Amino acid sequence: MSKTPAKTLQSLTREEVAKHSKSGDLWIIIDTYVFDLSKFARLHPGGPGVLLDDDVAGKDATTVFFALHRHEVLLKPQYQRLKIGQIKDEKPKIRTPKPDDLSRVPYAEPQWLQPAFKSPYYNDSHRRLQKAMRKFITEVVAPDGQMCEENGKRPSKHVLDAMAANGMNRIRMGPGEHLHGRNLMDGAVKGEEFDYFHELVVNQELALVGGRGYIDGCQGHMVIGLPPIMNYAKEPLRTKIMDEVLDGHKLMVLAITEAFAGSDVAGLRCTATKKEDGSGWVINGTKKWITGGTNADYFSVGARTGKHLTMFLVPRTEGVETKQIKTSYGQTAGTAYVTFDNVFVPNENMIGPENDGLRVILANFNHERFMISCQTVRYARKAVEECLLWASQRQVNGKPLLAQPVIRQKIASMIHKTEAAQALLETTCYQMCNMGYKEQSKHLAGPIAFLKLNSTKILAEVADDATMIFGGRGLTKTGMGRFVEQIGRTRKFDAILGGAEEVLADLGVRQAMKFMPADQRL
Structure with a gap:
């Protein structure tokens, strides 16, 4: 079966585009590309009047477009079909990321993924896994997640099947013998070398789906439902259930x-x-x-x-x-x-x-709380990225929103809280990698309780600041602020699931009391 040939774009001048500025004959320019909106104008959700505006019709509408729409809108097939040409001798300034690309927005990625920084915690296998996860999430999981967030349906079978086939179900359960000898994410990591930092990577990449409920519905329940079977069930029941669930046959x-x-x-x-x-x-x-x-x-x-x-x-x-x-x-x-x-x-x-x-x-609470903390910190980082992008392209009185000191202060607060939360997450993860199960139960129950408490409280503050920066868009489920709206609407789930904040605060102190020395005084 032959492929449809690529569409040939006309080479046009800005003067030629300017001649098409009325109803029924309407062209605009977005990032050097020319779009023919003559027929689309009457279908535009905001009405044709928006497109017939003197700053839009026949003009370069790049700034206007990105004040109202996300870049992904331009990439949809129905809008690509409207593209008819490109401005002569001009090159696009806005880059379309590849599926496994890292974000180049400051603080959008944790330090270990930024070229200028080093980390003692991560090696090449962690980087390979992150790259494979980013590509899989971007191409397979995220599109389904956004669709299901809108229609309320369960995650699609093809996604669940893909997660089982590439070993993602298994790696979400953390390190262990269930990974040994397995092909994980097309060979990105060997089961025998898988540690809690690999699991941290998996959970933080999952958060980029942008659908908190979807992630839970997309086998998040398996991560907390299967451990009792893995750790305490007898054979042959243990192996039967593990294989059925991890291989995607049962939920x-x-x-x-x-x-x-x-x-x-x-x-x-x-x-x-x-x-x-x-x-x-x-x-x-x-x-x-x-x-x-x-x-x-x-x-x-x-x-x-x-x-x-x-x-x-x-x-x-x-x-x-x-x-x-x-x-x-x-x-x-x-x-x-x-x-x-x-x-x-x-x-x-x-x-x-x-x-x-x-x-x-009680045995699995540490792992559940660690998993939640990984994702919660990543939601906060996603909010930072969204706000930096929005505040740099949103124009107010002829200047970007970032020119406002109050906005810079809010973003500064979001950044330093997120970076501190990531640092606590990583140091706790390091302790997990260097403790056996019994040691974790004895020494890390309190620290992991505080880790989750800290993560969810920071996310609450970051989400509130992000909503204020986006304004009304931060309350809208679609469009520019959809990620911020989703984070703000769902952040309380992480504050409650796996142990409410107040319960974890009390647990952390009670665990500390067990180690209070009897021979110490002020």
């Missing part, structure tokens, strides 16, 4: 939170009663705000067994019902209210020892 979620028990895990009311014949358990109760629950095949469920808790693997079977909960970050995450009505599970579906569920539940 898995964590079902702990209830209407009467959120951070108070010990207060769970869902029950599991042992059958008299000893063949298994019957589970009754409800779970609420379960991310991905509407689409789940498996549920990692915490249930009360007498005075204690026990974890169970519950498949979607008779007696399991889910109902979607509408949240402020949209429907694509599949947040659900889950009902268990006399659901039978066999003994082999018990995760960990009987009555030891609380330990199983």
Whole structure:
């Protein structure tokens, strides 16, 4: 099948373009390219009058266009078809990034990705993984994410299949034997060398999708639902479920939170009663705000067994019902209210020892909070990039918005907070790389609690400043401020999920109290 030949553009002068400035015969110039809007004008969302303005019709409308539209608009096929020519002897000034390009906007990338800076934490494998992730996110995940954010549908099957095929599901679970011998991101990194900095890279690149709810719906629930199986389930159940989920055949979620028990895990009311014949358990109760629950095949469920808790693997079977909960970050995450009505599970579906569920539940909180912190800090950095771009191209009284001292002060505040948050994230990650699981549980529960607390509080402040810089556009789900609007609307999810800020603050201090020396005084 032959390819459609590239469109030949006319070589035109600005004087020739200026002759086409009326209704039915309307040309404009954007970055040296000439667009014929004669027929499009009546379809323009803002009405034809906007295009017939004296500063637009037949003129160079580059400044006007970029005050109203993102660069990506020009790249859409329906607008590329309107391109008819280019100004003679002039070259475009605005560059279209490649899918794996790094941003050249100051502070848009962490220091380790900037040519002038060095880092002791990252090596060539981290850089290869980042490049492969950026390309995959840009070409495959982000377009689907933006579409699903608008229509509220679950992530598309082709994206989930691609994530399973290139090993992305596996690397999101962190370092471990489940990665050994695997082809990860087309060979970007070997499973045996994968560490927490690789995972940090993965999560920060995922944040660039620009859809907080989509990321959770796009197997974010697997990252917190599968660890109980990986770490505590018995064989052959462990291998069966891991392969089904990591290879993309089944979706898995964590079902702990209830209407009467959120951070108070010990207060769970869902029950599991042992059958008299000893063949298994019957589970009754409800779970609420379960991310991905509407689409789940498996549920990692915490249930009360007498005075204690026990974890169970519950498949979607008779007696399991889910109902979607509408949240402020949209429907694509599949947040659900889950009902268990006399659901039978066999003994082999018990995760960990009987009555030891609380330990199983708490064991994965460090990893979940680390994952959330990685993405949260990247959202803040994305807000910095968006504000620097917007403030440099937005004209107010003939000058860019960046000429205003108050705007520079806001951006300065955003930058120094984001850089500090990244530094704390990286030093905590380094400790994780140099501690075993038990050491992490003993020494890092408090620091990781503070890491997440710091990350979400900084994101709140950065998001608020970004909204004020974008003004009304920062409250609009489409157009120039869509990323800023999305960050501002969804930032509270990270402040609550994995442990609310106040709970983590208290946890961090209580952990510190365990190490207070008895022989020290002021």
